[in-house]
Amino acid sequence: MIIEIITIGDEILTGHTVDSNSAYIAKKLLEVGLEVSFITSIGDSIEQMEETFRQALNRSQIIITTGGLGPTDDDLTKKAIVRVFKRNLIFHEEVLEDIKERYAKRDIKMPAINHNQALLPQGAKFFPNKLGSAVGLCIAENGKTFISLPGVPQEMKQLIDDEILPYLQNLSDTKNISVLKLRTVGIVESKLAELIKPDLKLENNVRLAYLPSYSGVDLRIISKGDTEDEALTKLRTLQSHLESAAGKYIYGYNSDTLEENIGQLLKDNDKTLAVAESCTGGLLGSLLTSVPGSSHWFKGGIISYANEIKESALAVPHTLLEQYGAVSEECAAAMAKGVKEKFDSEYAIAITGIAGPDGGTDEKPVGLTYVGIAYRNDVVVRMFNFGKDRISNRTRACYGALEMLRRDILDIT
Amino acid sequence: MIIEIITIGDEILTGHTVDSNSAYIAKKLLEVGLEVSFITSIGDSIEQMEETFRQALNRSQIIITTGGLGPTDDDLTKKAIVRVFKRNLIFHEEVLEDIKERYAKRDIKMPAINHNQALLPQGAKFFPNKLGSAVGLCIAENGKTFISLPGVPQEMKQLIDDEILPYLQNLSDTKNISVLKLRTVGIVESKLAELIKPDLKLENNVRLAYLPSYSGVDLRIISKGDTEDEALTKLRTLQSHLESAAGKYIYGYNSDTLEENIGQLLKDNDKTLAVAESCTGGLLGSLLTSVPGSSHWFKGGIISYANEIKESALAVPHTLLEQYGAVSEECAAAMAKGVKEKFDSEYAIAITGIAGPDGGTDEKPVGLTYVGIAYRNDVVVRMFNFGKDRISNRTRACYGALEMLRRDILDIT
Numbered sequence: 001m002i003i004e005i006i007t008i009g010d011e012i013l014t015g016h017t018v019d020s021n022s023a024y025i026a027k028k029l030l031e032v033g034l035e036v037s038f039i040t041s042i043g044d045s046i047e048q049m050e051e052t053f054r055q056a057l058n059r060s061q062i063i064i065t066t067g068g069l070g071p072t073d074d075d076l077t078k079k080a081i082v083r084v085f086k087r088n089l090i091f092h093e094e095v096l097e098d099i100k101e102r103y104a105k106r107d108i109k110m111p112a113i114n115h116n117q118a119l120l121p122q123g124a125k126f127f128p129n130k131l132g133s134a135v136g137l138c139i140a141e142n143g144k145t146f147i148s149l150p151g152v153p154q155e156m157k158q159l160i161d162d163e164i165l166p167y168l169q170n171l172s173d174t175k176n177i178s179v180l181k182l183r184t185v186g187i188v189e190s191k192l193a194e195l196i197k198p199d200l201k202l203e204n205n206v207r208l209a210y211l212p213s214y215s216g217v218d219l220r221i222i223s224k225g226d227t228e229d230e231a232l233t234k235l236r237t238l239q240s241h242l243e244s245a246a247g248k249y250i251y252g253y254n255s256d257t258l259e260e261n262i263g264q265l266l267k268d269n270d271k272t273l274a275v276a277e278s279c280t281g282g283l284l285g286s287l288l289t290s291v292p293g294s295s296h297w298f299k300g301g302i303i304s305y306a307n308e309i310k311e312s313a314l315a316v317p318h319t320l321l322e323q324y325g326a327v328s329e330e331c332a333a334a335m336a337k338g339v340k341e342k343f344d345s346e347y348a349i350a351i352t353g354i355a356g357p358d359g360g361t362d363e364k365p366v367g368l369t370y371v372g373i374a375y376r377n378d379v380v381v382r383m384f385n386f387g388k389d390r391i392s393n394r395t396r397a398c399y400g401a402l403e404m405l406r407r408d409i410l411d412i413t
Numbered sequence: 414m415i416i417e418i419i420t421i422g423d424e425i426l427t428g429h430t431v432d433s434n435s436a437y438i439a440k441k442l443l444e445v446g447l448e449v450s451f452i453t454s455i456g457d458s459i460e461q462m463e464e465t466f467r468q469a470l471n472r473s474q475i476i477i478t479t480g481g482l483g484p485t486d487d488d489l490t491k492k493a494i495v496r497v498f499k500r501n502l503i504f505h506e507e508v509l510e511d512i513k514e515r516y517a518k519r520d521i522k523m524p525a526i527n528h529n530q531a532l533l534p535q536g537a538k539f540f541p542n543k544l545g546s547a548v549g550l551c552i553a554e555n556g557k558t559f560i561s562l563p564g565v566p567q568e569m570k571q572l573i574d575d576e577i578l579p580y581l582q583n584l585s586d587t588k589n590i591s592v593l594k595l596r597t598v599g600i601v602e603s604k605l606a607e608l609i610k611p612d613l614k615l616e617n618n619v620r621l622a623y624l625p626s627y628s629g630v631d632l633r634i635i636s637k638g639d640t641e642d643e644a645l646t647k648l649r650t651l652q653s654h655l656e657s658a659a660g661k662y663i664y665g666y667n668s669d670t671l672e673e674n675i676g677q678l679l680k681d682n683d684k685t686l687a688v689a690e691s692c693t694g695g696l697l698g699s700l701l702t703s704v705p706g707s708s709h710w711f712k713g714g715i716i717s718y719a720n721e722i723k724e725s726a727l728a729v730p731h732t733l734l735e736q737y738g739a740v741s742e743e744c745a746a747a748m749a750k751g752v753k754e755k756f757d758s759e760y761a762i763a764i765t766g767i768a769g770p771d772g773g774t775d776e777k778p779v780g781l782t783y784v785g786i787a788y789r790n791d792v793v794v795r796m797f798n799f800g801k802d803r804i805s806n807r808t809r810a811c812y813g814a815l816e817m818l819r820r821d822i823l824d825i826t
Contacts, residue, residue, distance in 0.1 A: 013449045015440025016624050016631070020431045022454070027428025036426045037461075039454035041435070048450075131801070154802045211429050218429070275695075275716070281707075282690070282698025285716040289694025292770060292803065300722040303688070303698040305713035309756060313713070313726075343722060357705060388544070389567050390705065 001172050003029065004038040004060035006052055008067035008077060009151055012041045021066045021156055028160055031254055032169050033177025044068060049080035057144050062168065067151030069134035071116040077148055081121055085139055089119040095126070099133045127163040131155045136163060145171060178223045178231040182242055184249040185216035185258055186403045192217050195245045203234050215258045215399040248412050258402045259287050265409045266297035274343035275301035276314055276335040278326065278352040279369065284398045299343045304335065314338030327352050327364055332372035333379040340374040348374040349401045355393045367393055371401045373408050380408065414585050416442065417451040417473035419465055421480035421490060422564055425454045434479045434569055441573055444667055445582050446590025457481060462493035470557050475581065480564030482547035484529040490561055494534050498552055502532040508539070512546045540576040544568045549576060558584060591636045591644040595655055597662040598629035598671055599816045605630050608658045616647050628671045628812040661825050671815045672700050678822045679710035679760070687756035688714035689727055689748040691739065691765040692782065697811045712756045717748065727751030740765050742783050746792040749785035761787040762814045768806045780806055784814045786821050793821065
């Protein structure tokens with residue numbers, strides 16, 4: 001089954017908005033065994049839409065579009081659909097009533113322009129949008145399935161998760177495709193392969209892919225069978241092999257994140273965490289607090305960007321800073337111990353480094369970073385040499401720190 | 414001139430990686446007056462590449478691809494180029510020598526596989542890659558310009574900024590197109606339009622677009638003329654009008670960010686800033702420290718995620734928390750004053766709110782956020798009601814806070 005995603009909006013073609021919608025949809029589809037073959041982005045132009053929709057209908061079986069379903073003059077998707085599928089736009093009273101009700105709940109009178117949201121292609125199936133006024137549409141014709149969703153990311157995600165994925169799973173033969181991603185951290189691809197390859201038997205129609213990311217290497221299994229059971233059985237066999245070979249590096253599956261894993265480990269062990277950040281400036285704290293429920297295990301932290309704050313807020317001795325500097329093993333250790341004590345947490349992470357682009361010297365180049373983990377009376381510090389790019393240095397420092405904490409909690413060497 | 418971007422990589426089609434390369438390229442091209450018409454993402458498949466390259470050469474004049482230029486078997490772009498353009502891959506000694514030298518500088522022996530990087534299409538122009546081993550390629554034939562760049566974002570950006578933009582500016586008639594984006598904050602689109610529309614005269618071939626984003630509404634001018642001067646003159650005329658009408662809301666141009674603007678204002682006024690974050694968990698600090706040179710004006714902050722930390726680290730009185738709760742005007746004010754005093758900064762920002770998805774009540778729903786700004790002996794607090802989405806609540810809280818600080822520094826009501 002050939003699947004195509006079309007993301008619509010001038011803001012994508014001008015680079016004003018990064019197209020993250022297609023990545024979300026592609027990822028979610030793959031989790032249920034559906035692989036995307038084409039992703040195209042076009043502007044708010046009926047002619048471009050017509051041409052691109054027709055091309056998609058020629059070459060693909062399932063087409064999913066995002067964008068252009070709003071109530072204004074720039075929203076042209078329905079008009080293009082009507083031209084391509086030769087259907088009328090019909091007014092749907094029940095859709096309008098639903099939109100009015102939602103505005104009423106917020107004590108707002110519905111702006112008149114939203115009447116347009118109730119004008120929908122004849123014969124289309126609708127998917128209710130819980131977070132906005134544009135319903136999702138589906139036209140099934142001649143063996144093709146053409147789905148149009150709103151472009152607002154929250155709304156698109158809710159529709160994909162709650163409506164489209166189940167709909168497509170029913171539609172296609174994906175029950176006999178099983179997909180699983182195992183997420184590893186703390187080991188490079190080549191070493192991971194060395195662990196996995198001995199006695200590795202890839203059965204028929206089972207594929208294994210290595211996918212590097214900032215937080216580590218993901219292993220993705222795609223298994224196809226004549227039946228659902230056969231696909232799943234083959235997947236579980238390979239999964240067992242991977243877990244025996246590399247289990248201690250696996251922190252989660254599919255969309256699990258390392259920060260969620262850390263939260264779970266802290267919660268399971270009834271421990272709390274505090275952070276002391278210099279070069280990362282709060283990025284680690286924001287990563288950890290992006291996990292819902294993090295208030296159960298995350299106390300907070302100190303962003304000690306200026307050296308005087310390392311002294312005043314973290315009790316890092318002035319003489320230590322004079323002797324070793326802020327970017328040093330000694331400073332990382334002192335920062336970790338300092339915040340652990342101040343916040344009375346079981347664990348503490350400290351990060352100090354040179355993110356760049358400036359600030360490097362011959363002895364201490366850009367990318368040099370120290371991460372300290374404090375637990376009970378001990379502190380462990382590790383030195384990293386990242387690269388020259390500020391953004392990736394800061395991100396890699398955070399994930400390096402989470403990886404160190406994970407090893408510490410699980411006592412992995 | 415029709416321009417098309419093709420991003421190559423299985424990791425895009427599986428949603429493992431968000432395609433941010435195309436947004437970067439599209440944005441940079443537009444800054445020099447070049448508008449992108451098509452963006453397509455395809456997988457690591459020679460057949461798909463051939464088909465997509467041929468289609469692009471049919472319909473566009475300038476094609477820019479990213480990805481597939483590495484040394485491994487999965488890197489197929491050059492092979493597809495050779496098929497489409499019917500040219501041989503020739504070994505280029507000087508390219509190999511350059512790669513060897515770079516590895517030598519890092520005291521590493523070049524892995525043999527990198528020999529492939531010196532195999533390049535005959536007759537192509539090369540653009541040196543300062544950050545990696547894959548040179549950028551350009552084939553000019555039959556009025557078409559086909560450019561292939563590495564997919565690694567840092568490397569692609571360096572090549573675009575230093576080599577491709579100047580090359581394309583020379584190539585095309587873009588000198589007679591002037592583009593400028595004025596970035597506003599603190600005013601909604603409809604009100605901004607109300608300020609701008611009176612006496613607005615759009616000259617021939619001058620377009621004005623309103624582009625909403627998290628941090629506010631951008632105004633983009635695209636002006637075309639018979640000459641460079643004419644285009645620029647018309648642009649400046651419209652710019653003057655916009656600046657008279659809405660000047661106090663304009664914080665920057667093109668890629669300037671609000672956080673950079675805050676940094677500049679603090680630096681110009683010789684002031685420092687500290688932050689106290691609850692629901693944003695460090696996100697505000699990380700935004701501010703993403704600005705190079707922020708150490709000149711940013712002292713750091715306290716991530717007071719747990720209420721006990723608000724008390725212990727920020728001196729928020731226990732009785733205040735009991736009486737008003739952590740998400741309150743009173744708490745925001747106390748947090749701002751607390752961190753200002755502890756960090757001895759001139760300005761302080763405090764954010765406390767309910768990011769969601771849990772934690773809301775009837776009186777205090779998800780999205781309720783208080784931002785406090787402390788300066789000298791005063792504290793100003795503002796209440797926001799964002800939405801239900803955790804990620805966007807946290808981001809909007811940060812930009813709402815930066816906007817409040819900006820008004821405070823500039824004394825704008």
